[in-house]
Structure formats: C-alpha cells, structure tokens
Amino acid sequence: MALSAPGAIQDMLDQIGASSVRDLFAQIPQDHFRKEPLNLPPQLASEMALKRDLLTKLKKNRTCEDNLNFLGAGVWQHHVPAVVDEIVGRTEFATNVWGSYQSDHGRNQAWFEFSSQLGALLNLDVVQLPVYSWGCAIGHAIRMAQRLTGRSKVLVPQYSDPERLSVIRTYCQPSEMENHIQVVLVAADPATGRLDMDDLRAKLGPDVAAVYFENPAYLGTIEETPADIAAAARAAGAETIVGVDPLSLGVLAAPGDYGADIVTGPVQPLGVHMNCGGGVGGFIASRDEERYVREYNGFLVSIAPTRRDGEFGFGLAAAHQNSYGSREHGKDWTGNSTYLWAIAGAVYMGLMGPDGFREIGQSILSRGRYAQSLLDQIPGVRVLWRDTTFKEFVVNFDDAGKTVAEINDALRPRGIFGGKDISDELAQGQCALYCVTEVHSAADLRHLAQNLTEVCK
Amino acid sequence: MTQPREIQAARWNEPVIHQLGRAGARGQRFPTPEAELPAVTLPGSIARADRPDLPELTEFEVQRHFLHLSQMTLGMMGVSLFGTCTMKYNSKTAEYAAQRPELAEIHPYQHPDTLQGVLEILHDFDLILRSLSGMDQFVFQAGGGADAAYTMTAVARAYWADRGELATRTEMVTSIQAHPCNPATAAAAGFKVVNLPLEENGYPSLDALKAAVSDRTALIMINNPDDMGIYNPEIKEWVRVAKEAGALIFYDHANFNGVMGKLSARELGFDACMFMLHKTFGAPKAGGGPAVGAYGCTEELAPYMPAPLIVKTENGYRLDEDRPKSCGKIREFWGNVPQVVKAYAWARSMGAEGIDLASDISVVANNYMDHRLAQIDGLARSNPDITAPRMEMTRWSLAPLFEETGVGTMDFANRMADFGIDPWWMSHEPWIVPEPFTPEAGELWSKADIDLWIDVVAKIAQEARENPERVKTAPHNQPVAQVKGDVFEDASTWAMTWRAYQRKHAASA
Numbered sequence: 001m002a003l004s005a006p007g008a009i010q011d012m013l014d015q016i017g018a019s020s021v022r023d024l025f026a027q028i029p030q031d032h033f034r035k036e037p038l039n040l041p042p043q044l045a046s047e048m049a050l051k052r053d054l055l056t057k058l059k060k061n062r063t064c065e066d067n068l069n070f071l072g073a074g075v076w077q078h079h080v081p082a083v084v085d086e087i088v089g090r091t092e093f094a095t096n097v098w099g100s101y102q103s104d105h106g107r108n109q110a111w112f113e114f115s116s117q118l119g120a121l122l123n124l125d126v127v128q129l130p131v132y133s134w135g136c137a138i139g140h141a142i143r144m145a146q147r148l149t150g151r152s153k154v155l156v157p158q159y160s161d162p163e164r165l166s167v168i169r170t171y172c173q174p175s176e177m178e179n180h181i182q183v184v185l186v187a188a189d190p191a192t193g194r195l196d197m198d199d200l201r202a203k204l205g206p207d208v209a210a211v212y213f214e215n216p217a218y219l220g221t222i223e224e225t226p227a228d229i230a231a232a233a234r235a236a237g238a239e240t241i242v243g244v245d246p247l248s249l250g251v252l253a254a255p256g257d258y259g260a261d262i263v264t265g266p267v268q269p270l271g272v273h274m275n276c277g278g279g280v281g282g283f284i285a286s287r288d289e290e291r292y293v294r295e296y297n298g299f300l301v302s303i304a305p306t307r308r309d310g311e312f313g314f315g316l317a318a319a320h321q322n323s324y325g326s327r328e329h330g331k332d333w334t335g336n337s338t339y340l341w342a343i344a345g346a347v348y349m350g351l352m353g354p355d356g357f358r359e360i361g362q363s364i365l366s367r368g369r370y371a372q373s374l375l376d377q378i379p380g381v382r383v384l385w386r387d388t389t390f391k392e393f394v395v396n397f398d399d400a401g402k403t404v405a406e407i408n409d410a411l412r413p414r415g416i417f418g419g420k421d422i423s424d425e426l427a428q429g430q431c432a433l434y435c436v437t438e439v440h441s442a443a444d445l446r447h448l449a450q451n452l453t454e455v456c457k
Numbered sequence: 458m459t460q461p462r463e464i465q466a467a468r469w470n471e472p473v474i475h476q477l478g479r480a481g482a483r484g485q486r487f488p489t490p491e492a493e494l495p496a497v498t499l500p501g502s503i504a505r506a507d508r509p510d511l512p513e514l515t516e517f518e519v520q521r522h523f524l525h526l527s528q529m530t531l532g533m534m535g536v537s538l539f540g541t542c543t544m545k546y547n548s549k550t551a552e553y554a555a556q557r558p559e560l561a562e563i564h565p566y567q568h569p570d571t572l573q574g575v576l577e578i579l580h581d582f583d584l585i586l587r588s589l590s591g592m593d594q595f596v597f598q599a600g601g602g603a604d605a606a607y608t609m610t611a612v613a614r615a616y617w618a619d620r621g622e623l624a625t626r627t628e629m630v631t632s633i634q635a636h637p638c639n640p641a642t643a644a645a646a647g648f649k650v651v652n653l654p655l656e657e658n659g660y661p662s663l664d665a666l667k668a669a670v671s672d673r674t675a676l677i678m679i680n681n682p683d684d685m686g687i688y689n690p691e692i693k694e695w696v697r698v699a700k701e702a703g704a705l706i707f708y709d710h711a712n713f714n715g716v717m718g719k720l721s722a723r724e725l726g727f728d729a730c731m732f733m734l735h736k737t738f739g740a741p742k743a744g745g746g747p748a749v750g751a752y753g754c755t756e757e758l759a760p761y762m763p764a765p766l767i768v769k770t771e772n773g774y775r776l777d778e779d780r781p782k783s784c785g786k787i788r789e790f791w792g793n794v795p796q797v798v799k800a801y802a803w804a805r806s807m808g809a810e811g812i813d814l815a816s817d818i819s820v821v822a823n824n825y826m827d828h829r830l831a832q833i834d835g836l837a838r839s840n841p842d843i844t845a846p847r848m849e850m851t852r853w854s855l856a857p858l859f860e861e862t863g864v865g866t867m868d869f870a871n872r873m874a875d876f877g878i879d880p881w882w883m884s885h886e887p888w889i890v891p892e893p894f895t896p897e898a899g900e901l902w903s904k905a906d907i908d909l910w911i912d913v914v915a916k917i918a919q920e921a922r923e924n925p926e927r928v929k930t931a932p933h934n935q936p937v938a939q940v941k942g943d944v945f946e947d948a949s950t951w952a953m954t955w956r957a958y959q960r961k962h963a964a965s966a
C-alpha cells in the first residue's frame with residue numbers, strides 16, 4: 001500500500017486538520033466498533049512466504065494434467081490455446097472495472113467480437129455478454145419466456161443435469177410466490193435418451209411459456225429432429241429455448257436454423273480452464289427482434305458510430321432495461337458477472353475459425369465413438385445409446401458386479417478419473433457419465449479400456 | 458496544484474476481427490486423427506450444412522489483434538478512483554497460483570481426496586471471513602455481489618417456507634440508496650419491494666422504517682456506509698426493529714473497505730452478510746467478473762444455504778451435499794474458485810493488522826480527497842449539512858458548475874481519460890444527487906496519484922468555464938472519438954453482432 005509509507009498518513013491528516021485517524025471515523029458510534037478482536041492467521045508479508053503457502057496447499061491437489069480425466073457434466077476438459085491465457089491475463093483486461101466507451105474501446109470491441117463470433121456459430125444476431133453460468137442463463141431465458149408469453153410453465157427434459165436443474169428451480173420457484181414458474185419434466189425415450197415426443201405433445205398447452213431442451217443434452221445425446229420440437233412448441237404458442245455446446249457447432253446444425261427462439265449455452269468450452277468449476281459462464285442469444293431484445297437482463301454490446309466520420313466504437317444497447325437502470329422494475333437482475341470469459345471466448349473463436357470448429361467437432365465425435373466401441377467390448381460394461389451422442393455418454397456397469405464408486409476408486413490409483421457417478425440420478429442401474437474430448441488420444445482411450453477391463457474383472 | 462498533461466492513448470484503427478484474415482488461415486490446429494478413429498456422419502436433420510461465418514487468422518494475427526485491443530483499454534495504466542468498486546492491487550503472486558494446473562486443471566467432481574489443497578484453502582478462507590464478520594458459515598457459490606444478494610433472497614424464501622410463513626412474509630425493505638441489485642434480486646425472487654426514501658441526514662428515518670416493517674416483512678437488505686460515504690448511526694435500532702417484526706436483516710457489505718477490521722456484522726445483530734471478494738479482497742474484477750459474492754450467515758440460517766458446504770473432518774476436507782433444507786443451487790458447482798484463492802492470498806498477505814490499516818488509509822485518503830475537492834469552485838459535496846468526515850468514499854455533485862457552464866458529469870468522465878485518468882463513477886440509479894460523481898481513493902494509490910486525479914478535476918473545471926466545447930466534445934486523445942449513443946435504444950440501428958451490423962448497415966460496413 002503506497003500510503004502505508006512512513007509519514008504519508010500523517011501528512012494527509014495534517015492537511016485535513018485532523019488530529020488522529022480515529023477522528024475520521026466520527027460517524028460510527030463508539031458502541032458499534034467490534035469488541036471481538038480479529039483472529040486471522042499470521043500475515044504472510046513477503047511474496048516468497050505467500051507463494052510457499054499457496055503452493056504447499058495447492059500441490060495437495062491431483063490434476064487432470066497428471067491424470068487421465070473423463071469427468072465432464074458441466075465443466076469439460078478442453079485444450080486451452082496458450083494465446084488465450086496471455087490475452088485474458090493482460091492487466092488491462094483482467095483488472096479494469098469500468099471506464100468509458102472510449103477509454104475502454106479495446107475491451108468493448110473484444111466483447112463485441114465474442115458476441116459476433118458466437119452469433120456466427122449460432123446463426124443468430126443477438127448475443128448477450130455471459131451471465132454467471134449456463135444454469136443461470138437458462139433460468140433467465142425461462143423468465144424471458146414467461147414475460148414474453150404471460151404463461152408460467154416450462155417443460156424441461158427428464159434427463160437434465162441435476163446441477164443445472166437445481167439452478168433452474170431456484171430461478172423459477174417456490175410455488176408460494178406470485179411469479180413462480182412451474183417446472184414440468186418431459187419423459188425421455190428409454191431407447192434413445194432423447195425427448196419423448198408423445199409426452200412432450202401431451203404436456204404442451206396454452207399454459208406453457210417455453211420448451212427447453214439441449215443439443216447435445218446432459219447425457220451427451222443428440223436430438224436428431226430439433227425442428228420438430230421447436231415446431232411443436234410454436235404450435236402451442238410457447239417459446240423454444242435451446243441449450244447448445246458451442247464446440248459442437250462446427251458439425252451440429254446451428255440452433256438459429258431449426259427454430260430456436262432463445263439459445264443458451266456454456267462459455268467454459270471456449271478457451272476457459274476448468275478451474276474446479278470456477279470457469280463457468282453462460283450465454284443467452286436470440287434473433288434481433290425488439291420483443292426479444294427488450295427482455296434481456298444484462299449487457300448487450302452494440303457497434304456504433306463516433307463523432308469522427310467513418311469511425312466506430314461500442315457501447316451498451318438497451319441498457320436502461322436492466323436492473324442497474326431500473327432496479328426492481330428491470331428485466332430480471334444482473335451484476336458483475338463473467339465478462340473476462342467473453343474475452344477468452346473471443347480469442348478462442350478467433351483462433352479456431354470455421355475449419356477449427358469443424359475439426360474439433362469431428363475429433364470429439366470420432367474419439368467418443370471410438371471410446372464407446374472399446375468400452376462396449378469389455379465384459380460387464382455396456383454403453384447406453386451407442387453412436388448417438390456427442391462428447392459425453394453413459395456407461396452401465398451392472399454386469400460388472402461392482403458399483404461405479406468402487407470402479408472409480410480402483411481407477412484413481414491408476415491415474416484415471418472415471419466418469420461422473422450418475423447411478424443415483426438416472427435410475428438405469430450403476431451408471432457413469434464419461435466425457436471424451438479432443439484432448440484424449442486414441443492411446444489414452446485404449447489405456448482407459450485396458451484399465452476398466454482389469455478393474456471390472 | 459500542478460498542470461496535468463494530456464496523454465495520447467494508443468490508437469490502432471483496429472478492424473473488427475471479422476474484417477481480418479483470409480480464407481485458409483489457421484490459428485489452431487489439431488492432431489491428425491489416428492487411423493483407428495472412425496469417421497462419423499451425422500444425420501442430415503442435425504448436421505451443419507453451412508460454414509460458420511468466422512474469421513480466419515493465424516495465431517500471431519489473433520495475438521496481435523487482441524494486444525491492440527488491450528492497448529486500447531485504459532485499464533490500470535492511469536489512476537482510477539472508481540467509487541463503489543474499490544480499486545485494489547491484484548497481486549501477481551495470486552495470479553501465478555491461479556494459473557497453476559493444480560488450480561486451473563482440476564475438476565469439481567474429482568474425488569475429494571484429490572482436491573484436498575483447494576478444499577483446505579476454501580475452508581481456511583471461510584474462517585477468515587467468519588472472523589471478520591462474526592458469521593457462522595460462508596459459501597462462495599454466488600457469482601458476484603448481486604448473486605450474493607440473490608442468495609440471500611433464496612435463503613430467506615427457504616427459511617420462511619420452512620416456517621410456513623412464506624405466503625405472508627412477502628415484502629423486502631431497503632432504501633432508495635441501496636445498490637440496484639438488492640431490490641432487483643428481491644423482486645426476481647418474488648418479494649414485493651419497499652424502497653425507503655432518504656432523509657436530510659442521508660439515511661431513511663426510523664419512523665419510515667417502522668412504518669414499512671411489519672409481519673409481512675421477510676427481510677431487510679441494507680448497506681452501511683452507503684455510496685455517499687454516510688454511515689447510519691441508527692443501524693442497531695434498525696436491527697432491533699427488524700427482529701421485533703420477526704424479519705431477517707442482511708448486511709450488504711459492498712462498502713466494507715472503510716470499516717474492515719472495525720465492525721462485525723454479527724455484533725451489530727445482522728443475520729447474514731456478503732462480501733465482494735473481487736473488490737474488497739483484492740481478486741481482480743476482470744472488467745466485470747468472474748467475481749465472487751461470499752455469502753455468510755448465522756447458524757440459524759445455515760441449513761438454508763446453497764450446497765455444498767466444505768467440512769473439515771479428522772481425515773481431511775469433504776463436501777457436504779446432504780442439506781435437505783437448502784434453498785437449492787444459486788449457480789453450478791462451488792463458485793469462482795480461483796478468485797476465492799486470490800482473495801485468500803490477499804487476506805494472508807495483509808494479515809489482521811494490514812486489513813485494519815487498509816481501512817484506515819482508505820478513510821484518511823478519502824477525507825484528504827474531500828478536503829482538496831472542496832477547494833475547487835463549482836463542486837458540491839452531497840448532503841452538505843453532514844460535516845462529519847465521510848467513510849471510504851464520498852458522493853459529490855457538479856450541479857453548480859453544470860448550471861454555470863452546461864458541462865455535466867458525463868462530459869467530465871469523457872474528458873478525464875485524455876489525461877490518463879479512468880473516467881469516474883457517477884452514481885447508481887436513481888440519481889438522487891444531480892450531476893453526481895463518486896470517487897473512492899482506497900488504499901492502493903499514492904498521495905501523488907490522488908493529487909494528480911484532483912488536479913485533473915480542477916483542470917477540467919477550469920476548461921468548463923474557458924472552453925466548454927473542449928470538454929463536451931471529449932475525449933480527444935483516446936482510441937476513438939466520442940461514441941454516438943443514439944443507436945443504442947433504436948431497434949433499427951443497434952447491432953449486437955457483426956451479422957446484425959452487416960444486415961442493417963451494409964452500405965457502410
């Protein structure tokens with residue numbers, strides 16, 4: 001602290017004309033000052049001591065760099081290009097809070113480029129800066145649909161990520177409140193893991209604000225006829241909200257092309273490290289129709305002319321409708337969010353280009369299918385919904401006679417983090433959700449299969 | 458007073474990334490697929506048919522483009538006394554730790570045995586916040602300060618629902634001066650919002666509070682000191698009134714910087730509080746997050762907190778997910794973990810004495826700044842009748858100068874950047890002070906920095922009288938000239954993506 005230098009405080013006190021620091025706290029009544037002394041661990045004043053403390057603790061962690069990791073389910077291990085780390089680590093981006101449209105021109109342009117490139121992947125014209133997480137993005141999108149339709153029921157897939165679903169319920173419930181939204185689960189087709197269209201149609205009605213589905217879905221399954229889902233929702237006067245993994249969009253159809261009204265998704269796959277779950281963020285996008293734009297809750301960055309002919313700058317569009325401008329009358333609420341990840345995403349997408357997205361999508365698809373075929377050959381191991389998924393898939397271990405927990409415990413000393421144990425949430429026996437991405441070589445997958453064969457014996 | 462010098466910001470005339478590159482250029486390549494990998498063809502109903510309209514650049518071109526953009530961001534290169542956000546030093550040691558694979562490359566679903574280091578840090582930091590606040594338990598799931606306010610509303614819902622009173626406890630009481638997130642999150646959670654007006658003393662009267670609070674009140678959300686730098690000396694009485702009505706009372710510690718080490722939310726009687734680790738505790742704000750709203754509460758409210766909580770056992774640290782009364786998830790996983798680690802690093806590097814000293818400095822520096830600003834003609838301190846020293850920030854007004862010259866606070870903000878000074882924070886909505894600005898000196902900047910900042914304000918005040926057009930047309934030395942904002946509310950002209958821009962402005966694109 002610059003002002004902790006000897007004499008600095010006294011110098012300022014002299015100029016103010018105050019006799020002591022305590023005098024400046026005159027607004028606080030004496031009996032408000034804390035009585036209990038602070039009980040903090042000893043100060044680590046030097047950089048060396050602090051570094052030692054941090055590393056001593058952090059090195060107790062075991063990493064996905066040193067182990068072979070197959071965990072996904074909301075946070076996924078993808079390659080983060082080194083340039084992304086350099087740019088998001090730039091102090092101008094990392095520490096600045098807020099300037100003006102002119103003094104923060106570069107950051108604002110990077111934000112616009114995040115939205116622009118993501119819009120190109122989604123085939124949509126409006127992309128908001130990311131909110132806290134994918135689950136939060138879905139929650140805000142459902143409430144947008146409630147405001148748009150005046151209806152208060154949302155249909156979501158039975159096979160939803162419990163983590164995201166819990167966030168969605170927090171945004172929609174409880175039922176005692178006037179503005180609550182009823183969350184209704186749509187059954188899955190047990191043969192495919194996809195939405196049961198008959199159940200969807202049966203539950204669609206004049207009270208449904210939105211249908212939400214994901215592509216690829218939580219369990220990795222791909223809805224092969226998303227346009228039919230959107231058409232059914234539209235016929236019932238409901239909004240179609242889709243959740244997409246942006247890394248799939250080099251090979252999977254853009255949601256803007258199959259009738260999605262509002263699109264959400266995670267930003268972590270776009271160049272953000274897993275960070276123990278601290279890398280999440282969620283985007284919201286739509287067509288450029290005023291009725292949608294007027295329902296956004298956060299920061300929409302628009303390009304704009306400046307006073308200099310032919311020059312462009314950037315600023316916040318439709319800003320007064322968010323809670324900063326309108327407090328409780330705003331469209332939902334917003335605050336400091338995850339905007340640094342917008343810059344990571346802008347850099348990442350800039351590095352990838354159309355061919356990069358196509359290649360990574362194909363790579364993930366073929367590596368996942370290869371893993372499925374290897375695992376499906378292991379006695380006692382069965383892959384659910386083989387050859388119909390992207391990036392993640394469900395593996396059943398019932399015939400191995402061991403629980404997923406036991407299998408994962410056995411894999412761990414072998415340097416493998418097995419898939420997420422979903423036995424309690426899926427009602428399909430002992431099942432794990434495996435995630436395979438571009439980081440897994442064919443040899444890695446054979447290594448997994450070999451070890452699973454051994455531990456399942 | 459010195460004459461501040463104008464700077465010339467970097468100006469690259471940088472095209473939008475879509476205008477750069479050429480077909481076939483690549484910034485990222487992937488390994489050649491191994492021969493054994495199968496080719497996969499997706500059904501036509503879901504396969505992408507078009508080629509996404511993305512730019513194609515080499516890695517170096519991408520790096521250079523974004524370096525140009527970083528250079529056209531004033532960031533921390535000048536002096537930023539951006540009030541209500543508390544500009545901090547963000548230590549590079551903490552950044553170094555956060556970029557290590559032991560933190561960056563770990564997954565929250567790993568077995569806890571493989572996450573003992575990060576769990577230990579989170580647990581230890583929870584204890585630090587407990588000491589600073591007197592609360593019994595913290596959770597870091599909230600993605601920022603507003604999300605922590607939302608956490609409070611969700612906890613309050615669960616608390617009242619558990620008592621069977623949610624149907625009647627339907628109101629949240631706050632003041633018109635509270636951060637907009639407080640009423641906004643309460644409204645989103647389904648509560649009716651009651652905003653108390655301020656009295657001449659700068660805070661709502663006890664009579665107004667008593668009139669607003671009843672058996673319908675679910676919770677009260679309040680900050681103290683507020684963004685004017687005014688401390689409500691009747692806050693204990695507020696707590697008493699809340700408790701008498703059976704309501705919960707939440708301390709929005711947005712302005713903790715000036716009182717850290719001095720006050721305990723628990724000793725004052727609050728049920729819950731939040732800290733913004735991305736400001737008060739030295740984790741970078743990153744231009745708007747990733748942030749962290751650390752939410753803490755008493756034992757009575759702890760069962761309703763979002764899960765998981767971190768528990769220390771004889772055998773190490775575990776995650777407690779089995780919390781049947783929990784309000785549910787506020788956000789996936791356990792929060793912005795690297796930011797929590799950075800806040801832990803900040804607290805450890807400061808220690809108890811450093812934290813106490815930092816609040817001393819922030820209040821001394823603010824009052825030094827007030828002392829000098831008061832000598833500039835045309836500026837007025839908010840609530841001029843309150844002569845007591847303000848806390849770590851003060852809201853000021855340019856109203857006298859605006860009336861004299863027509864130069865307002867937005868014009869000042871734009872002009873400041875020409876001197877290498879980050880534009881100031883004006884005010885949250887609603888503007889109850891005309892032409893407001895809210896500087897906060899904090900403990901980061903030197904006296905020379907603060908003097909420079911004030912000299913720039915004095916210089917612009919002088920310009921407002923001598924050459925008001927110079928100020929109104931500012932900035933002049935920034936990467937771009939003043940942005941014309943009339944497109945931002947016009948659906949026919951706004952363009953949030955390059956696609957939209959091309960469609961709407963094809964002739965000029």
